[in-house]
Amino acid sequence: MKVVLFDIDGTLVKAGGAGARALNHAVHALTGHPEACKSCQLQGGTDKANFENAFVAGAGRKPTRKEMSALTEKYVARLPLEVTASVKAGNYSKVKGVEKFLARLSGKKEVLVGLGTGNLREGAFIKLEPSGLMKHFAFGGYGCDSHQRSEMLKKAVGRAAKIAKTAIKPVEVFVIGDTHLDVQAAREAGYHSAAVLDGFGDERLIMRSNPELVTKDFRALKPWLIWLGLEKDPRGVRRGTYICPDSPIEHAQHGRTGLDQKDLDEGIKRLRALKKRTAGR
Numbered sequence: 449m450k451v452v453l454f455d456i457d458g459t460l461v462k463a464g465g466a467g468a469r470a471l472n473h474a475v476h477a478l479t480g481h482p483e484a485c486k487s488c489q490l491q492g493g494t495d496k497a498n499f500e501n502a503f504v505a506g507a508g509r510k511p512t513r514k515e516m517s518a519l520t521e522k523y524v525a526r527l528p529l530e531v532t533a534s535v536k537a538g539n540y541s542k543v544k545g546v547e548k549f550l551a552r553l554s555g556k557k558e559v560l561v562g563l564g565t566g567n568l569r570e571g572a573f574i575k576l577e578p579s580g581l582m583k584h585f586a587f588g589g590y591g592c593d594s595h596q597r598s599e600m601l602k603k604a605v606g607r608a609a610k611i612a613k614t615a616i617k618p619v620e621v622f623v624i625g626d627t628h629l630d631v632q633a634a635r636e637a638g639y640h641s642a643a644v645l646d647g648f649g650d651e652r653l654i655m656r657s658n659p660e661l662v663t664k665d666f667r668a669l670k671p672w673l674i675w676l677g678l679e680k681d682p683r684g685v686r687r688g689t690y691i692c693p694d695s696p697i698e699h700a701q702h703g704r705t706g707l708d709q710k711d712l713d714e715g716i717k718r719l720r721a722l723k724k725r726t727a728g729r
C-alpha cells in the first residue's frame with residue numbers, strides 16, 4: 449500500500465489569501481487589531497500555531513483556551529465568505545496539473561490519497577470546496593490534530609491504516625507540499641518528501657531542505673509517478689537537476705547533482721579534447 453499526502457495551500461489550491469483575511473477578521477473581533485496576520489508568517493504553519501501567533505500579534509499576549517476556541521469559531525464562520533470572495537475576484541486557482549494527477553492516483557488500488565495539511569478539518573473542506581478536488585480525499589491529517597506538522601502527518605497515516613486495514617510502513621508514505629516545512633515534517637516522520645515550487649514556499653529554503661523530488665507543478669506527471677514507484681524508468685533518466693532512478697529509496701540517496709546527463713557528457717568530451725590538445729606538452 450502507498451499513502452500519498454497532499455498539503456492544501458499552494459500544493460492543491462491557492463485561495464487568494466482567504467485564510468489570512470478570515471483570521472484577521474477573527475483576531476479583529478477579539479482584540480481590535482485589524483491586520484494581525486501582517487506580522488505573522490502563516491505559510492507552512494498549522495492553523496493552531498498560526499491562530500496563536502496572530503492572537504499574540506493582536507493582543508500582545510497568549511490567548512486563553514476560551515479565546516482560542518472563540519477565535520477558531522469566528523475563523524471557520526468567516527472563511528466561506530472569504531473563499532467565495534477570492535473565487536469571485538478570480539484569485540482562487542488550482543495548482544497546475546493537480547486534477548489529472550489526483551485522477552490518476554485515485555484510479556490505483558494500491559494508492560490511498562489523503563490530506564496532510566495545517567488547516568483545521570473544517571477549514572480544509574471550505575478551502576477545497578470550489579476546486580471540486582475533495583472527492584479524491586477519503587481521509588487526512590489536519591491542523592486541529594497537532595501544532596506540529598510531523599505529528600499531523602502521522603495522524604493521517606494512522607487513519608489511512610484504519611481504512612486499508614493494514615499497518616503502513618513509513619517507507620510507504622509520500623508527502624507533497626510547497627514549503628520547506630512540509631519537507632522537514634515529512635523527514636521528521638520518516639516519510640518520503642516532494643515539493644512544488646509554484647506554491648507559497650521560498651525556493652531557496654525548499655532546495656536547502658532537500659526533498660527527493662522538486663518540480664514547478666504537476667503538469668509533467670512522469671517524474672511524480674516514478675517518484676511514487678508507480679512507473680519504472682530503468683535508465684534512471686535525469687530530469688533537470690533531478691535523477692529519477694527506479695526506486696524511491698534510491699531517489700533519497702542520489703539526491704540532486706545540479707547536473708544533467710547531457711552536461712556531464714559534454715564536460716567529459718571537453719576534457720578529452722583538452723587532454724588530446726595538450727598531450728606531449
Ligand SMILES: [Mg+2]
Nearest residue numbers: 455457458626
Ligand atoms: Mg502549503
